[in-house]
Amino acid sequence: MTLFLQFGLEPLGWLFYELSHATGIDGLYYGYTLFRGGGYMFQLWPWHLAASLAAGALVAMLVMRRSRRRQAA
Numbered sequence: 001m002t003l004f005l006q007f008g009l010e011p012l013g014w015l016f017y018e019l020s021h022a023t024g025i026d027g028l029y030y031g032y033t034l035f036r037g038g039g040y041m042f043q044l045w046p047w048h049l050a051a052s053l054a055a056g057a058l059v060a061m062l063v064m065r066r067s068r069r070r071q072a073a
Helices: 002-023 028-044 048-072
Strands: none
Touching: 002 028, 002 048, 028 048
C-alpha cells in the first residue's frame, strides 16, 4: 500500500488515460483525472510519506489479523 501511494497513483492514471482512448469510453477519462490529479496533490502534501507509511502499516496489521483468525479456525 505504501509503495502504491508513493509510486502507483500517477501510472494508474495513465492507464485510465490509455484505456479511455483505446476503448472510446469517455467515463474512463475521469479516472485519469482523479488518479493523476490525486497523485500530484498527494505528493505536494507535507505529510504524504507519513500517511503512506501509516496506510501500509494498517493494511499489514489487517492482513496479519485475518491470517491469525484463519489459522485459529
